[in-house]
Amino acid sequence: GGGFQGGTIMASGVILMRLSLGRQATIKKFPLEFGPIVGAIGLLIYAGTGLVSLLAGGEYLDYAYLPIPSTSGTERQYLGILFVEVGVALGVFGVLLSIFDSLTKE
Incomplete structure (x- = not known):
């Protein structure tokens, strides 16, 4: 299908932005609540x-x-x-972003 791979690539993009630009610069576009919300939408x-x-x-x-x-x-x-597949992609994106944000919180 490609949903899992697509969700992983989307999450990788946001994670790379967080790593390269810093958390504060990317929080405006992708707040910390974004991952769980998108993951829940994917599950729904x-x-x-x-x-x-x-x-x-x-x-x-x-x-x-x-x-x-x-x-x-x-x-x-x-x-x-x-x-x-769209639901899976959004779910994987949200979960991976949430895991990254949880592991790197200040």
Whole structure:
């Protein structure tokens, strides 16, 4: 999928900015609360995608049951995978940034 790798690369960018520019310079754009919030949004997207397909009559993360109008089953599966991968990317980004901020707090 690429969600994990994408989240890692995004977190690496912010971590490299924190290391090279200093924490105070990057806190304005990426405050310390940013990591946990983005991680929680990623988790909600991932879990929400599964829950919606479950409530629509399928199994958890059965993308063919996502109620997306004007789409075929194949298109719904593509979109479902996209939603899950975005959720994973945001979750990994948030967790890695939170871990880094916790380890380097002053």
